[in-house]
Amino acid sequence: MKSLVCKVKKFIKLNPSQLLVLVFVVSITVGTCVLKLPFSTHEGIKWVDALFISTSAMTVTGLATVDPATTFTTFGQFIIAVLIQVGGLGIMSFAVLIYMMVGKKIGLKERLLMQHALNQTSVGGIIKLVKYLFVFSITIELIAMIFLSIRWVPQFGWTKGLFFSFFHSISAFNNAGFALWSDNLMQYVGDPLVNIVISILFIIGGIGFTVLVDVWKKRKFKKLSLHTKLMIIGTLIINIVAMLFIFCMEYSNPETLGHFTLKDKLWASYFQAVSPRTAGFNTIDIGSMDETTLFFIIILMFIGAGSGSTGGGIKLTTALIIALATISFLRGKNDIVVLKRTINTSFLLKALAISMISIVFVILGILLLNLTERNASFIDIMFEVVSAFGTVGLSAGLTVTLSSVGKQLIIFIMILGKLGPLTLMFSLATPSKEKIRYPEEDILTG
């Protein structure tokens, strides 16, 4: 009994980063064991594949070495959905929720954990945010489930139809990208209902909860925080550019958009433009895309979603800050000014650090995977590594052919990409303030 108390004390002494890593490792391990159970799969599964799927679900990546549609029983698929919800809606919000449910006060340690996970700069707003977050997320998922069942109950009957709606609603909102068809969502390429519901789910889940709360509270664009404004404008611009790019590049590719009607071409371009940051669903075959398009999608995957969201990548604001700093410098200005606000240099430093560490990890991943997968083409390897690091889950086809060592490497990269390069390396760096010219405002990065 005494030793248990000691252990609990030791556990509580862990700093937020260590706690986060620990919770992740435990969840993935439990997930692996459950997926390995006889009634989780139809014909059994290797340990490495169970570990891969568990990690992929828990990190909401969506890469799969075995076909989730045909390998797993409904029970197994349900477990995957649970892992996705746990990993996506957030271990952290779950932890806080459990504290709330058992009536305990939330201590500073837990709030710091949340702060760290959600990348919130004010400690006070965390608890309120988590309540918002949780109620809002479940509501959205339920509404989406109802909409999806309009399509899938008539097609598959009540049991399967509802389960499919449940699964894909969770998978989409949490930006997991898992689907229960072997070709992902390719059969719904021109289906407006599936396209709209799924994409709205992952866009909402990927824009970051602070943005949602901000929009919910303030309603008017002018009153929004700089972070929210940048996220909205940035998301719009990047999605429109991506849609145009994919539409033009794949227009006459017979293996992707070539044989589609104009309507389906537009739906597919839209969906494949918004999905890489970092939903990971696909309605056309990624592996058949032009290498130019693949390279473009790699860049989108690297940028990723919003801070404090279910998505991954270096985050859109990180990329925006670096772009804005470059533009400021070219104009000969020393301050990074956008929308009449100055961005503190400390945020640029953070953005730079996140990008550099990410680039280094991605490069190392590519070099290593190149060594384990001798027969794979370079662009496929690059695609796979960035997809895992950005917890995107798109694949040009390499995942199912991975060697055992390759699988382990991708597992490691997914965890690295989800926990964030920074979380693994240091705890909280509090930036010191500098002289203010324009009024300053905080920006979330990473």
Added chain:
Amino acid sequence: MKSLVCKVKKFIKLNPSQLLVLVFVVSITVGTCVLKLPFSTHEGIKWVDALFISTSAMTVTGLATVDPATTFTTFGQFIIAVLIQVGGLGIMSFAVLIYMMVGKKIGLKERLLMQHALNQTSVGGIIKLVKYLFVFSITIELIAMIFLSIRWVPQFGWTKGLFFSFFHSISAFNNAGFALWSDNLMQYVGDPLVNIVISILFIIGGIGFTVLVDVWKKRKFKKLSLHTKLMIIGTLIINIVAMLFIFCMEYSNPETLGHFTLKDKLWASYFQAVSPRTAGFNTIDIGSMDETTLFFIIILMFIGAGSGSTGGGIKLTTALIIALATISFLRGKNDIVVLKRTINTSFLLKALAISMISIVFVILGILLLNLTERNASFIDIMFEVVSAFGTVGLSAGLTVTLSSVGKQLIIFIMILGKLGPLTLMFSLATPSKEKIRYPEEDILTG
């Protein structure tokens, strides 16, 4: 007569960037026309190839759509050497030299041009530097020529042997990478004399003249400027890492190092490790290298040589500053401190801007070349674009198969890479000073 005076006045009114671009365009055009002359080639040459070779020589890149060894007469090859010397030792130093020779005083405009080209922050030291630079360069080239003729006069006789020594001395010192054998320097893979002389030439030419002047004046390591120290330490580390990497990766590759003796393996690894930043010579077949090695070399090519050198790339100090900033941030420090010196944030901003613009240009280049070269593999395209942008001149074999549009694209990228992304976009950005904690010192970037 009056209109001519007007034109001259207009010419002088150009800012340094515009003047630099103008001189480049004129030189490349003249070079193209001369290479197109009947007695420059054995069997004629297309305009686009003449333009390509002229640009490649003038930008000291070394990529070639036709084989310089068999296509050009000795006259043609001599013209290439002249273009290399003009483009490498520097249009700018040439311009100043011409002013000096005709006895004119050097005006502020010309000094600014030099300052811009050599990336020197003090205007006063420029003229002195150019004198140093010019005498030193010619001396080094002559000494190297004597050493090389020890190998090549016995092999090819006096005329050809001396010409070869002259050509390769110029090509190496200016980091041009042109060689007069169809397989570049592959036949000298294990030859200590050629390996040492050529590599010393391009390392000296690529480390930056300010470093050379600094070492020449101060002799002792402790007294050297921060820039010089960083360049020396950085060059050593990156070369050793690169040599180990290539040695290990290619050790048993039958098409590169596999069949060599250990001695030749080491020489080849050394040479291929130091050459990508940005000499561009090769003693083993680049196209036969492992994709992992190619990717590694792409990174080396992107980083490039030293500021104010004959080489290209984003420059070693630019990469170092970004790495140092990342490390500082991870340690929770707001200042970039190295070797007991603080680096001003304005240099980080400059380094960041240079890197970002370079990345954007390289990505655009890759996307475009992917469109023009439909049958080329992705890594070869990536390699080609980075090689052109970093004015390196190594190729995985794509250059000779380029389409006409692809050739024009690479020509454009070479010019862009040589003139520097910044030179094309803005003139001189003078950073304002901030609070000093540790004593500050200037770092050259770009």
